[in-house]
Amino acid sequence: MSERLEDIAAAIVADGKGLLAADESSGTIKKRFDVIGVESTADSRRDYREMMFRAREAMTRYISGVILYDETIRQKAADGTPLVDIIKAAGAIPGIKVDAGAKSLAGFPGDTVTEGLDGLRERLADYYKLGARFAKWRAVIDIDTGKGVPSANSISSNAHALARYAALCQEAGIVPIVEPEVLMDGAHDIDTCYAISKATLIKLYDELHAARVVLEGTILKPNMVLAGRKSGKVSSPEEVAEMTIKLFRETVPAAVPGIAFLSGGQEDEEATANLNAINAIGPHPWKLTFSYGRALQAAPQKAWSGKASNVAAGQAAFTHRAHMNHLAALGKWKASLEQAA
Numbered sequence: 001m002s003e004r005l006e007d008i009a010a011a012i013v014a015d016g017k018g019l020l021a022a023d024e025s026s027g028t029i030k031k032r033f034d035v036i037g038v039e040s041t042a043d044s045r046r047d048y049r050e051m052m053f054r055a056r057e058a059m060t061r062y063i064s065g066v067i068l069y070d071e072t073i074r075q076k077a078a079d080g081t082p083l084v085d086i087i088k089a090a091g092a093i094p095g096i097k098v099d100a101g102a103k104s105l106a107g108f109p110g111d112t113v114t115e116g117l118d119g120l121r122e123r124l125a126d127y128y129k130l131g132a133r134f135a136k137w138r139a140v141i142d143i144d145t146g147k148g149v150p151s152a153n154s155i156s157s158n159a160h161a162l163a164r165y166a167a168l169c170q171e172a173g174i175v176p177i178v179e180p181e182v183l184m185d186g187a188h189d190i191d192t193c194y195a196i197s198k199a200t201l202i203k204l205y206d207e208l209h210a211a212r213v214v215l216e217g218t219i220l221k222p223n224m225v226l227a228g229r230k231s232g233k234v235s236s237p238e239e240v241a242e243m244t245i246k247l248f249r250e251t252v253p254a255a256v257p258g259i260a261f262l263s264g265g266q267e268d269e270e271a272t273a274n275l276n277a278i279n280a281i282g283p284h285p286w287k288l289t290f291s292y293g294r295a296l297q298a299a300p301q302k303a304w305s306g307k308a309s310n311v312a313a314g315q316a317a318f319t320h321r322a323h324m325n326h327l328a329a330l331g332k333w334k335a336s337l338e339q340a341a
């Protein structure tokens with residue numbers, strides 16, 4: 001594996017490949033396991049993630065890298081092999097979530113700012129030794145315009161933190177994935193999502209420039225532009241594609257090699273159809289692919305349900321979703337391929 005930041009970033013968004021976001025913190029993975037009736041323990045979390053990392057076809061053909069949580073990057077498989085080595089043996093790149101989560105922003109009810117900069121230089125050096133070659137930091141921007149959310153202070157505080165994180169990553173030889181997530185949970189329409197996402201990305205790239213971050217060695221992990229869930233509207237893939245690409249053309253420099261979307265609570269097939277529609281209206285200056293958590297894992301979680309006898313079924317469900325998103329990253333997905341599975 002090449003160690004240049006630009007080469008690592010290019011490998012992350014190699015044609016038809018995307019990221020598996022398996023970096024759920026302990027609280028989030030417990031919520032996911034509660035749904036399938038599995039107790040969340042260090043061993044059950046290890047067994048579940050090992051199942052995906054050993055899904056050979058998915059990991060070698062469709063997944064370029066895996067975002068890990070601090071516990072997972074240090075864990076060993078049931079046979080004693082470090083999980084990081086299983087990922088690397090499949091030709092995928094280990095990555096690490098380094099933020100400490102979104103916390104209430106003092107003085108701005110309803111807004112959050114992501115924390116985790118203290119000691120980050122030392123933690124990055126440790127993660128590099130453990131094998132991480134990229135990292136992730138997620139800023140969370142909620143929309144509740146009636147309550148003045150998000151505030152300009154929330155957008156600029158989060159952009160500033162993302163830029164400080166990105167500069168520290170590059171100093172450590174680690175590619176920063178910058179994730180400014182504008183949540184899709186609100187009652188807003190697609191135009192409001194576009195406007196807030198635009199303000200967020202403009203501020204983000206201002207701050208990245210000010211922090212002397214080399215854009216060629218970064219990846220953007222954004223939301224797609226769509227109507228909020230509580231609006232009761234579901235934006236069509238064509239509408240999502242048009243508004244999302246319009247947004248990026250106006251805000252994301254062409255020096256950025258790739259954009260790897262979060263799924264944000266979209267249904268599995270919806271996230272795939274939207275990514276496909278985005279690529280179908282190309283060519284674009286950047287690679288556009290997936291860095292999905294829920295939209296890649298909901299199906300395998302259900303199929304596995306904590307039983308060793310279901311490992312093959314869990315791996316098949318994961319491989320199917322990874323395959324569908326691989327096709328969408330190439331603009332070659334069709335709904336009929338879902339039924340054929």
Ligand code: 5MM
Nearest residue numbers: 021023024025028262263264292293294
């Ligand atoms: C996998 O979930 C990630 C971690 O979330 P917590 O810190 O809240 O546990 C999350 O950052 C994720 O990587 C992104 O939001 C993308 O995941 P989705 O599910 O939106 O594709």
